[in-house]
Each structure stands twice: as structure tokens, then as C-alpha cells.
Amino acid sequence: MTLYLHELRQNRISLAVWTAAIALFMVACVVIYPEMETDMEEMGEMFASMGSFTAAFGMDRLNFGTLMGYYAIECGNVIGIGGAFFAALTGIAALAKEEKDHTAEFLLTHPVSRTKIISAKLAAVMTQVIVLNAVVLAASAGSIVLMDLDAEWKNILLMHLAYFLLQIELAGVCFGLSAFIRGGSLGAGLGFALVLYFMNLIKNITDEAEFLKYVTPFAYCDGADIVDAGSLDGMLVGLGMGYMTVALAIGFWWYRRKDIA
Amino acid sequence: MKAIETKGLTKFYGKARGIIDVNLEVAEGEFFGFIGPNGAGKSTTIRTLLGLINATEGSANVLGLDINGDKTKPLAKVGYLPSEAVFYRGMKVREVLKFSAGLRGLDCRKEAEALCERLELDMSRKVDELSFGNRKKVAIVCAMQHKPDLYILDEPTSGLDPLMQREFFEILKEKNEEGATVFLSSHVLSEIQKNCSRAAIIREGRIVAEGSVEELAASAAKRVVIGGKVDLAGLEGIRDLSATDEGATFLYTGKADKLIKHLAAFDVADLSIAEPDLEEIFMHYYQGGEA
Incomplete structure (x- = not known):
């Protein structure tokens, strides 16, 4: 418990900044929607006829003229990219920062088993992802209510759930990687999140890259798919959670026996 | 029971030599010196004893407990002072000490305050703002506030002024007289000669001599x-x-x-x-x- 609270304390500023930034952008997107809506007829057509650019962001299958279509694309990208970066950075720094900042020696010469250390750190990372998503959802939903917009609540909540699961998966996989890394964790985390994001864009553009949906968690966050199905793709989500479990298991296994520098 | 006992302890970092066939015996209540030049393997030995790194070969017991077993049991009774004290950024001295005690599941405020007073350490300062010597004092309090049975000290006096060094050894002597074992690694010989009863000399990863300080000094010549x-x-x-x-x-x-x-x-x-x-x-x- 001591270490768990310590981790949260250490990360409180980073969590506050990321949460505030994402929530602000989400609220801003919602607030400008009514203004956008009036120009939407033209804009919707324009956005729908930009070829592969349109496909990349799923704008061929979502109606940009409705709140849901707009929300899935605009807000989806904000929480999608912002949340993914936060999750990847927080996850990948969790174990690596101790060795990078030379605090590992201090921490690991206390009578706390490595299993407990890993568990407390993982719990702290997941707690932060939960807090970020709860605040962002509250801010976003609150602004929709305040703006008195006609929202498809089920789909909006499903979308938030999907991005939350994406962040959990990313945070978990990066946490597993963290056990192997000493320095340079920031770049690795950001790069990893970006690669997965672009994989999804490529998957959307070309059918030949359809298999990428089994790799990138952004695939199960696809707004168009969620709206079409009225649910998340259980298989893809399950696969993602599977990747996370494997990465965590390997990370645990390695960190329990590694030599600490 | 020995406070520290190693048998054929060997550590290679890949192909690079760490320590080779180190046999050490430190009895309970002893004030033991561990001398050697930089890179001889002092820190490698200590880090192995603390379970930070795994031995390639050989075995080691700390306070009668195998270091390959549950590391938390020996660590609970050990106070370790690293040669370079690094703490989490943004924390105050008081918070670091509380965090350290918390990780041990203890409340050490009384002892911590007494130690800070003797070492003239201001608990309300932020650790990042402290000088090297003052950070060392924080590490000393961390190593001592839980009243361990065994002190493992890696180059403890670097950064401390002579007055503080004296105070530090005063405290150590008191702890030693109360029954604690002290394992002091250093390349400052006068420190070992003045304070330790027995010592071992390590060179290029191997123990080249071990005995009472007088014995080592006399050694016929x-x-x-x-x-x-x-x-x-x-x-x-x-x-x-x-x-x-x-x-x-x-x-x-x-x-x-x-x-x-x-x-x-x-x-x-x-x-x-x-x-x-x-x-x-x-x-x-x-x-x-x-x-």
C-alpha cells in the first residue's frame, strides 16, 4: 500500500496534466459541434469525398453530420491518441524509471518482494488510467448534457469503454516491456503507441492490411464498427487482453530475476 | 550463526569479471572492514548479498538466511548505505524517511528524529536541493532508523566532512556495542584501521587476505x-x-x-x-x- 500510494503521488502531476488536457479538448469538441452542425451538409460531403484520407478515419462509414459520427471521429481521436500516449508512457516508465533514475537500489533494498513491487506499480498504473477515463467521460458527457445535444448514449458509452480497454491493453503491454528497459523508455512508449495508431489507419485504407486488426487495439475502437454492431467486437477485445496478459506475465517473470543496475 | 557467510561466491556480468570465488565470514557483533581499490568487486559483493544481482555461482547467507530464498527476511534486518545516495525527486527528507519506514511496515519517527539531530540534518528540506553530503546523511538515517542487526555500508564517509565522519562512526560504534554487526566497505584505510576489528582485502575480484586488522598490518614485516x-x-x-x-x-x-x-x-x-x-x-x- 505504501508503494502504491507513493507511485500515485509521484505521478500526480503527469496524471493531472494529461487528464485536464484531454478533457478540455473533448469539451471543446463538443461545444463547437452546434456551430459545425450548420455547415455540416457541405463539410460532411467534403469529408466523405477525400478518398483514402476519408477511409483512414472511418469517415466513409460514419455520418459526420450527426453528433455520433462527429463524436466518434473528433472526440474519438482526442481520447484515442491522448489516452494511448498517456497509457503507454505511464506503463513503460513504471519499472524502467527506477533504474534510469537510480532509485531502484533504494527501493529494492527494502524488505519488499519484487512481486509486491511489480503488483503495486501495476495497480498504480491501472488506477491512473481509470481516473483519467472517468474524469474525461464525466467532462465530455457533462458538456453534452449542458449543450442539450441529442446523443446516442449507448454508443458514446461503448466508444469510451473501447478506448478505456485500449488504454488498459497498452498500459499493460508497455508495463511488461518496462521490465526489460533501463533508459529511453519515453521514446519507446510513444513510438509503440504511434505505430499501433498508424496500423489502424493503414488497415482502414487498404483491405489487404485487414489482418492488422488482430494486432492494433485501435481496431476495436472503430466508431463505425461500434455504431454498426451496437457492441464491441468481443473477439478483438479478448485478443487484446490476451496480448496484455502475456506481456505482463513475461514482464513479471523477468523482473523477478533480473539483475538490477 | 554468522552475520555474513559466503562460499565460492562468483559473479560474472556476461564475460566481464565481477567477483571470483569470494569466501567471507563475518561473525555476529563484528566490526568488519572490506578494503579494495575501485572496481575490485566491493560493490558487486554487496549487491549480491542484498539480492540486487544474482550470483553466477556459490552461495551466501545473510543473518543465517539464504539470499536465494525469501530476500525480504534478511533485508528486514539489514541497514544498507549505498555509496551514491539517490532519492525520488520532489520529496522532502521527512517524506523519504517516512516512505522508507513505510516500506518496512514500521513507524521510525522517534529514531529518525534523533538521528537527524545528531547528523544536523534538516528534515523539512527537499532532497533534490541537498548537497551530496547532506543526501548521504538522509541515506544514513534510512539505513539506521529501523535499528537493523546488520549494517552494510558501501563507502559510507564519502561526501561527509570530518566532524560528521566522526559523529557517524560514534553512532556506528554505539550500535556495534549494542550488538549490531557492521560490514564496512571502503578504500580509506585509516577508517578501517581505526574502527574495524577484522578486515578482508579484495583485489581484481578475489579476496587476497583476510584476518584481524593487527594481523594484516603485522604480517611479519x-x-x-x-x-x-x-x-x-x-x-x-x-x-x-x-x-x-x-x-x-x-x-x-x-x-x-x-x-x-x-x-x-x-x-x-x-x-x-x-x-x-x-x-x-x-x-x-x-x-x-x-x-
Whole structure:
């Protein structure tokens, strides 16, 4: 418990900044929607006829003229990219920062088993992802209510759930990687999140890259798919959670026996 | 039960040598010195004892507990002072000490305050703002506030001013008299000679000598300093000789009787025969010679 609270304390500023930034952008997107809506007829057509650019962001299958279509694309990208970066950075720094900042020696010469250390750190990372998503959802939903917009609540909540699961998966996989890394964790985390994001864009553009949906968690966050199905793709989500479990298991296994520098 | 016992302890970092076949025995209640130059393997030995790194071969017990078993049991009774004290950014001294005690599941506020007072450490300062020496003091309090049975200290006095060094050893001596074992790694010989009862010398990863500090210092050789012109030809057991017309100084391993009878033939103005200091022994071991 001591270490768990310590981790949260250490990360409180980073969590506050990321949460505030994402929530602000989400609220801003919602607030400008009514203004956008009036120009939407033209804009919707324009956005729908930009070829592969349109496909990349799923704008061929979502109606940009409705709140849901707009929300899935605009807000989806904000929480999608912002949340993914936060999750990847927080996850990948969790174990690596101790060795990078030379605090590992201090921490690991206390009578706390490595299993407990890993568990407390993982719990702290997941707690932060939960807090970020709860605040962002509250801010976003609150602004929709305040703006008195006609929202498809089920789909909006499903979308938030999907991005939350994406962040959990990313945070978990990066946490597993963290056990192997000493320095340079920031770049690795950001790069990893970006690669997965672009994989999804490529998957959307070309059918030949359809298999990428089994790799990138952004695939199960696809707004168009969620709206079409009225649910998340259980298989893809399950696969993602599977990747996370494997990465965590390997990370645990390695960190329990590694030599600490 | 031994406080520390290693058998054939060996650590390689890939192909790079860490330590080779280290056998150490430190009895409970001992004040033990561990001497060696930089890179000799002092820190590797300590880090292995603390379970930070895994031995390639051999075994080690700390306070009777195998380091390959549940590491938390020995660590609960050990106070470790790292050579370079690094803490989490943004924390105050008080918070670091509380965090350290919290990780042990203890409340050490009373002891921490007493130690901070003796070491003149301000608990309300932020650790990032502290000088190297003051950060060292924080590490000292972290190593001591839970009243461990065994102190493992890696170059403890670097960064401390002489007054603080004295206070630090005062505290250590008190702890030692109360029954705690002290394992002191250092390359400052006077520290070892002044404080330790036994010591081991490590060089290039191997223990080259182990014994009581007097034994190590004595090791048969005497430092002889003569005033006046003498001819030393024919006297056996002389090393490290430097002679002038005014006198001579050398290390002597022969019998005292022979030396005196030999010198009787000359006009000796001044004579001193003394134990060589540890420094001299030490240099010999360092350079690969035998004292």
C-alpha cells in the first residue's frame, strides 16, 4: 500500500496534466459541434469525398453530420491518441524509471518482494488510467448534457469503454516491456503507441492490411464498427487482453530475476 | 550463526569479471572492514548479498538466511548505505524517511528524529536541493532508523566532512556495542584501521587476505627507520630499502635479534622499529605483491 500510494503521488502531476488536457479538448469538441452542425451538409460531403484520407478515419462509414459520427471521429481521436500516449508512457516508465533514475537500489533494498513491487506499480498504473477515463467521460458527457445535444448514449458509452480497454491493453503491454528497459523508455512508449495508431489507419485504407486488426487495439475502437454492431467486437477485445496478459506475465517473470543496475 | 557467510561466491556480468570465488565470514557483533581499490568487486559483493544481482555461482547467507530464498527476511534486518545516495525527486527528507519506514511496515519517527539531530540534518528540506553530503546523511538515517542487526555500508564517509565522519562512526560504534554487526566497505584505510576489528582485502575480484586488522598490518614485516650511516650488506630479509648517508628505511622480515646484532657494529644515531601501517600492506596487495 505504501508503494502504491507513493507511485500515485509521484505521478500526480503527469496524471493531472494529461487528464485536464484531454478533457478540455473533448469539451471543446463538443461545444463547437452546434456551430459545425450548420455547415455540416457541405463539410460532411467534403469529408466523405477525400478518398483514402476519408477511409483512414472511418469517415466513409460514419455520418459526420450527426453528433455520433462527429463524436466518434473528433472526440474519438482526442481520447484515442491522448489516452494511448498517456497509457503507454505511464506503463513503460513504471519499472524502467527506477533504474534510469537510480532509485531502484533504494527501493529494492527494502524488505519488499519484487512481486509486491511489480503488483503495486501495476495497480498504480491501472488506477491512473481509470481516473483519467472517468474524469474525461464525466467532462465530455457533462458538456453534452449542458449543450442539450441529442446523443446516442449507448454508443458514446461503448466508444469510451473501447478506448478505456485500449488504454488498459497498452498500459499493460508497455508495463511488461518496462521490465526489460533501463533508459529511453519515453521514446519507446510513444513510438509503440504511434505505430499501433498508424496500423489502424493503414488497415482502414487498404483491405489487404485487414489482418492488422488482430494486432492494433485501435481496431476495436472503430466508431463505425461500434455504431454498426451496437457492441464491441468481443473477439478483438479478448485478443487484446490476451496480448496484455502475456506481456505482463513475461514482464513479471523477468523482473523477478533480473539483475538490477 | 554468522552475520555474513559466503562460499565460492562468483559473479560474472556476461564475460566481464565481477567477483571470483569470494569466501567471507563475518561473525555476529563484528566490526568488519572490506578494503579494495575501485572496481575490485566491493560493490558487486554487496549487491549480491542484498539480492540486487544474482550470483553466477556459490552461495551466501545473510543473518543465517539464504539470499536465494525469501530476500525480504534478511533485508528486514539489514541497514544498507549505498555509496551514491539517490532519492525520488520532489520529496522532502521527512517524506523519504517516512516512505522508507513505510516500506518496512514500521513507524521510525522517534529514531529518525534523533538521528537527524545528531547528523544536523534538516528534515523539512527537499532532497533534490541537498548537497551530496547532506543526501548521504538522509541515506544514513534510512539505513539506521529501523535499528537493523546488520549494517552494510558501501563507502559510507564519502561526501561527509570530518566532524560528521566522526559523529557517524560514534553512532556506528554505539550500535556495534549494542550488538549490531557492521560490514564496512571502503578504500580509506585509516577508517578501517581505526574502527574495524577484522578486515578482508579484495583485489581484481578475489579476496587476497583476510584476518584481524593487527594481523594484516603485522604480517611479519616491520618498518625499520635508522638514523646514521649503516652498511646493511649481509642482512637478510630486507625489502623496500631506501638508504642515504644520513640513514636508511626498509621493511624487515628477518629476526629482530639479527638486526640488532648487525646494527651494533655501527654508530646508530636513531632507531625505530614499528608495525608498518595498513597502507603499506595495502599497496603490496594492490600491486599484486605479498606483504
